[in-house]
Every structure is written in structure tokens, then in C-alpha cells.
Amino acid sequence: MKLRRCTVVMLEPREQVQFDLQAILQGRTELATNTTWFALAGHLNQPVEISAAQRELIGTLSPRHWVAAGELPADGTVWQPLLDAGLLIADDEAHAGPRARDEALRDMHWWPLSALAHRHARWQGVDSAADMRANDLVTAKGLRRQLGAPPPAVHEYPGQYEPLPPAISGDYDQLLERRTTCRNFDAGRSISRELLAQLLQRTVKAQAVVQVEADTEFLKKNVPSGGGLHATETYLLVQRVDGMEPGLYHYHPVQHALIGLPRRCGRPLQEVARAMLSGQDWFADAAAHIVLVPRFARTYWKYRNHAKAYRALLLDVGHISQALYMAATERGMGAFVTAAINEVDTEEAFALDGVTQSPVAIVGVGWRGPALETAEFDPNHVVWTLG
Ligand SMILES: Cc1cc2nc3c(=O)[nH]c(=O)nc-3n(C[C@H](O)[C@H](O)[C@H](O)COP(=O)(O)O)c2cc1C
Known part of the structure; x- marks a missing residue:
């Protein structure tokens, strides 16, 4: 040997x-x-x-x-x-x-420190919601109690700041104002297949395919991507979408189509979602969970052993999540993103090997429920109007 x-x-x-x-x-x-x-x-x-x-x-x-x-x-x-x-x-x-x-x-040409940071930050079986509750870290007041005062919200230079003119508010501004992380999904209401399709079309669908050689393609999408490589795969855990079997799916960004994936355990989907979301029950009732999974080899094909490549992948995921928020908000739905996920449990659910593909964030979409049970950050009362 x-x-x-x-x-x-x-x-x-x-x-x-x-x-x-x-x-x-x-x-x-x-x-x-x-x-x-x-x-x-x-x-x-x-x-x-x-x-x-x-x-x-x-x-x-x-x-x-x-x-x-x-x-x-x-x-x-x-x-x-x-x-x-x-x-x-x-x-x-x-x-x-x-x-x-x-x-x-x-x-795959990982930059060694990124490989270590990714692998050793993966969670399995973590209940972050229970941990936060046990440590009094759920509310802003609790955070202040346990951790003292944070660094100031604004970094100010001494001297007089020159005021900028306020822009005239238009449709886009109103849309932006309605974007608030949803933590109160209606567990009894489904979304239509057309709605889910539109969200995917607006965010992760390829709007064009550029063929460089027979074996080399680049995709144009509505979100930016480091190196134009669009290495992030879209997996779905569908709970309540009309006309769709609840289950696990993979999205094809060129065909704009979904394929069902085998379930690997008999646990109810809501339980699988909750495990993936590290116990965050306020997110678990979203109608569909969209799992954003970099396929590292595609980005590292160009950025070999590159100190910035992993950062670019994380930023890509952030862009997709914001685009999903906006697309959902525009249709009156709620959306969330979380990085507090059990990567290992998510990989197991979707049969991902965790080396070539591994999740970075989960976005959920669905209708808001009638009552604000878990706090949302809506200080201007745009989403949850007073009275
Ligand atoms: C990268 C990232 C991770 C987040 N993770 C969580 C999370 O684990 N749990 C949660 O309840 N909200 C999470 N959020 C939502 C933030 O708490 C939320 O964006 C923030 O409180 C501001 O509220 P707003 O999105 O409604 O403006 C996350 C947001 C981002 C961008």
C-alpha cells in the first residue's frame, strides 16, 4: 500500500x-x-x-x-x-x-482556504432557532441585553455632509419599499404553477445561450454572475404549488423546465424543510423553497486556485436571492433568504455529494398569512399596515 x-x-x-x-x-x-x-x-x-x-x-x-x-x-x-x-x-x-x-x-481547483472555509462551516442537525431562543438572541432587545451595544449603524466622517436631492418616488421605489423578509407564510394557501414559473423565469432562467464552441456555452441571465459562469444550480422543495406534486425538483435554466427528483426518506416535506432551515419554523411554511447550490467546478474552471472565486460564488447567490425577493414582492408574495441552513441535511435530501455541489442559501416564497405572529422588519408599516 x-x-x-x-x-x-x-x-x-x-x-x-x-x-x-x-x-x-x-x-x-x-x-x-x-x-x-x-x-x-x-x-x-x-x-x-x-x-x-x-x-x-x-x-x-x-x-x-x-x-x-x-x-x-x-x-x-x-x-x-x-x-x-x-x-x-x-x-x-x-x-x-x-x-x-x-x-x-x-x-476542481479550489483555493485551499476557501475549500476549508466552505467545508468546515457546513452544519448538520443544527437547530439555530432553538439556540437563539435559549440564548435570548431572538429579538433586537434580547441581542442588546446579551451582547451589549453594537457598533453604530452609520459610519460618519466628521464635518458637514452635503444633502442629496430626494428622488421622485415611482413604481420601482414602491416595489422596493414592499420588500420585507417574510416570516409569516400562509400554511393553507398554495401558489399557482404559473407564478412559480414566472419567478424562475425572471431570476434564474437563461435569457440567451451563447455558444463559443460546441462544448463551451455561456448563459445570459437577469442576474449578474462572476465570470459570467452562472454556476449556481436551482433545486426546489415544493410544498404547495397548484398542479405540482409536492416534492423535490431541479430546474433547467435553458429549457425552463423542472424535473422531479427521488425522495430519499419518508419524512413529511415540512419536516425536511425545517431541518434544512436549521429549525427556523417561521420559514418552513413557504409554498416553495428554492435551494441555491453552486456547482464549484464551473467557476473554478476559469478561476483556478483563485482567492476571489468562492467570494464571487457567494455574491452570485446573493444576487439571485434579491432578484427572487423582488420578483415575489412584485406579485404580492412574501419571500425570505437564509444562510443559516443545515448544508449536510440539505445535501442528503437532494443527493448532492457536498464536494462538487453544496448549498449556500435557501430562499422561500409564498403568500403571507393573515396575522403577524413572528416579527418582520417593517418599521414603516408598508406590508403590515397599522390597524
Ligand atoms: C445572507 C442573509 C441571511 C439571512 N439569514 C436569515 C436567517 O437565518 N433567519 C432570518 O429570520 N432572517 C434571515 N435573513 C433576513 C434578514 O434578517 C433580513 O434581511 C433583515 O432583518 C432585514 O429585514 P428586511 O429583509 O425585511 O429588510 C437573512 C438575510 C440575508 C441577506
Whole structure:
């Protein structure tokens, strides 16, 4: 068996602070610190605790050149746990899984720090709503109580600011004023298929296909995209759309068409949505959830090992979400976007591998319910009129 180290790995010393038990027994309260090393790999979901000898070994191995296990400068007690954890890659059949994930990451030309930031920020089974409630971080007052005052809302330079003329308010301004994140969907009301189609047409549909070569196409859309690559895929969890079977779908931006995807578990869709949304029940009743999923290889085809490429992908997702907000608002619907998602649960629901495609945000659309039960940020009472 030959071994190499994985392609993207960062070694992190983490200081842990604990009460010093010895000191406490002697009547003193002192804090003891100890440093533990962790290896964070671009193809692994979890950091792996490593010893000093393992840290040294990782530092001596190449991600490209294979070494026979017998020739490693450390014995099996050192390298075997690294192999088991996936930090070392082996050339044999038994370790084909981690090898394939590592090769997929390498072949996509991720910038290493972006690969680590994306992979290690993914959540599984997190209930962010429960966490916020438990920590009194739900309301603005609660945030102030727990965290103190935030930095000021406006950064001001000293001196006199020159007033700008107010623009005459038109239809577009009124549309913008009505855009408010919806947290009160009507769980009993569906949207029409035509409405869903229009939202997709206005935001993620290809308005033109530019053929550069037989195998090289660029899409024109109504949203901007880094490098013009439009690498973000649109997946849907449809709960209540007239004439559509509730379920999971993928949108084809050139055909302007949907295909149903197999369900991988028997859980009710609302439960799947809630899990994807990390417990945010105020969003779960949207008629349709639109999951925005970068297909990294397309952007990194142009921006290889590029420090800005991942940022461009995140910005692309932001543009799409704003366009969806506006399209929904224009038709009188509510919309939300959230980045507080359980990426791993979402990947499992849609059978995404999490390496080549992984969700960044979820947008939901639907009709608002009759009552404001969860707070919305509508200080001018444009959406929820007084009385
Ligand atoms: C990137 C991003 C992530 C967001 N994530 C959440 C979220 O997890 N939960 C939530 O209730 N709202 C979320 N929102 C909505 C914001 O809370 C909302 O935009 C903000 O409070 C301002 O309100 P408005 O959109 O109604 O103007 C998110 C918005 C953005 C742009």
C-alpha cells in the first residue's frame, strides 16, 4: 500500500481553557490552558485531533508523491489513525472513498482556504432557532441585553455632509419599499404553477445561450454572475404549488423546465424543510423553497486556485436571492433568504455529494398569512399596515 497526504489540509493549534482542579482544591480559582492540534482537511467534514508525531508526519508528506507505507518516517501507531481519519490517502481499494473525495476536490481547483472555509462551516442537525431562543438572541432587545451595544449603524466622517436631492418616488421605489423578509407564510394557501414559473423565469432562467464552441456555452441571465459562469444550480422543495406534486425538483435554466427528483426518506416535506432551515419554523411554511447550490467546478474552471472565486460564488447567490425577493414582492408574495441552513441535511435530501455541489442559501416564497405572529422588519408599516 502506498500513501500520500490529502490535498488540502491546515494544522491548527487550539487553546482550551479549563478550571485548574488542583488550584480549586487549594481554594484558588485559576485557569489552566492546554493546546491541542487539529487537522482540518478540505475533503473531511470534521477537524481531526492529532498528536505531535502525527503533525510532524503530515508536514513531511507530499500531496502528490506516493510513499510505501513501510518507508514512512513513523510507525503504524502514528500513520494508521491518520489513514483511518482520511488525512492520509491510500492507493488501495479499501480506501477508495476518501481518495475519490480528495481527488474531486483537487481536480476542481479550489483555493485551499476557501475549500476549508466552505467545508468546515457546513452544519448538520443544527437547530439555530432553538439556540437563539435559549440564548435570548431572538429579538433586537434580547441581542442588546446579551451582547451589549453594537457598533453604530452609520459610519460618519466628521464635518458637514452635503444633502442629496430626494428622488421622485415611482413604481420601482414602491416595489422596493414592499420588500420585507417574510416570516409569516400562509400554511393553507398554495401558489399557482404559473407564478412559480414566472419567478424562475425572471431570476434564474437563461435569457440567451451563447455558444463559443460546441462544448463551451455561456448563459445570459437577469442576474449578474462572476465570470459570467452562472454556476449556481436551482433545486426546489415544493410544498404547495397548484398542479405540482409536492416534492423535490431541479430546474433547467435553458429549457425552463423542472424535473422531479427521488425522495430519499419518508419524512413529511415540512419536516425536511425545517431541518434544512436549521429549525427556523417561521420559514418552513413557504409554498416553495428554492435551494441555491453552486456547482464549484464551473467557476473554478476559469478561476483556478483563485482567492476571489468562492467570494464571487457567494455574491452570485446573493444576487439571485434579491432578484427572487423582488420578483415575489412584485406579485404580492412574501419571500425570505437564509444562510443559516443545515448544508449536510440539505445535501442528503437532494443527493448532492457536498464536494462538487453544496448549498449556500435557501430562499422561500409564498403568500403571507393573515396575522403577524413572528416579527418582520417593517418599521414603516408598508406590508403590515397599522390597524
Ligand atoms: C445572507 C442573509 C441571511 C439571512 N439569514 C436569515 C436567517 O437565518 N433567519 C432570518 O429570520 N432572517 C434571515 N435573513 C433576513 C434578514 O434578517 C433580513 O434581511 C433583515 O432583518 C432585514 O429585514 P428586511 O429583509 O425585511 O429588510 C437573512 C438575510 C440575508 C441577506
